[in-house]
Amino acid sequence: MIRIVVDTMPIDASVELALVEALPAGAVATFTGLVRADDGVATLTLEHYPGATEAALRAVAQRAMSRWSLLGATIIHRVGPMHPGDRIVFMAAAAPHRGDALAACAYLIDRLKTDAPFWKQETRGADARWVEARDSDHAAAARWND
Amino acid sequence: MIRIVVDTMPIDASVELALVEALPAGAVATFTGLVRADDGVATLTLEHYPGATEAALRAVAQRAMSRWSLLGATIIHRVGPMHPGDRIVFMAAAAPHRGDALAACAYLIDRLKTDAPFWKQETRGADARWVEARDSDHAAAARWND
């Protein structure tokens, strides 16, 4: 099962977790990225490339499914304006064995950071600033060597 | 924040996830272990060593908190009889950066497998069998080198 959602609606992690837990997997690893509540950002706005985004996320999930023994991979990414504490992204990998679930989950988020066309803009007071890409994200993605 | 629960009640992953997400962390990784629904087990019963279990889980969480920059570590382990699809264990690590959250979450489950006094008994029909410890669990725990 591959589940990809890109939407302006808040991410319901309970619903998403229940969907992957319903697979007869045994092991489910998840990662949630949240708007940081402690660095003065009032609004975080995610822009994306409709169509290309979903295709990129699906390609990442498919590579994870073929690389590890997974029963399911989920990537939910919110777009539009968000506020501190909101979920930006939720991903989950379900597998018979925990090693596969944990590694695939880390892979999904590392690859998403470099492969999917999203752009973050932070608003602090009157100041709106586009977030710069980080070298550490490319290093994290490169370690998967695919 | 360290949160340790050992209880016969079903694990509410939504509530547990909400508790770690409430920290100003940015990144939350979780792992859920479920009773496999596909290998003929009718009932899985978890026995534990009351008092020593909680202390062992707290020690694992504390080592994770000191090894990575975490804002929180949660380990919830169910005990008593369970059925296919039930959650056996839920763990979560919250951190400012995803690498810390993901690594700490993997550490929590690897160490729990070897360090905490739980024992699994599987019932298939009339046959009740104690699960044997696996060498792969010791290998997984040993890679953390602590």
Add this chain to the structure above:
Amino acid sequence: MTLRILYFAWVREAVGTGEETVAPPPAVTTVAALVDWLATRSDGHARAFADPTRLRAAVDQSFVALDASILGAGEVAIFPPVTGG
């Protein structure tokens, strides 16, 4: 050749639009050449494309290097390095 061009993030803000349809001359066969040609369309374009090392691109929704061909393409997107998740 008519080409749909998409811009995202600060590239979109600098150009002043998220989308435009253009007809570059036949000599424009790569993304890099397209970017150079687009830069002449307005001050905003020029500002957006001043430093090509800060730009990334997709041709027909596939990520490509700036020296990639645009021959036969219907859609080219130009944007900064991605920052999702």
Add this chain to the structure above:
Amino acid sequence: MTLRILYFAWVREAVGTGEETVAPPPAVTTVAALVDWLATRSDGHARAFADPTRLRAAVDQSFVALDASILGAGEVAIFPPVTGG
């Protein structure tokens, strides 16, 4: 010396109880010696402790090797390798 002994999993089932209080002789100063001594208490004890390589132990709730001392201990637990999670 009075000692509280706890058994878990198949060790508990073989012994036939999860807990007992015993007073081992002064010569019994390690977990291994305690296990040997307990093995003489019943056929169930003997069966449970037949292969010490399958046993693990905790003294006052700390995991220890079988050659660990029990001097001054109030509680010793004997059980199979753990299989949680």
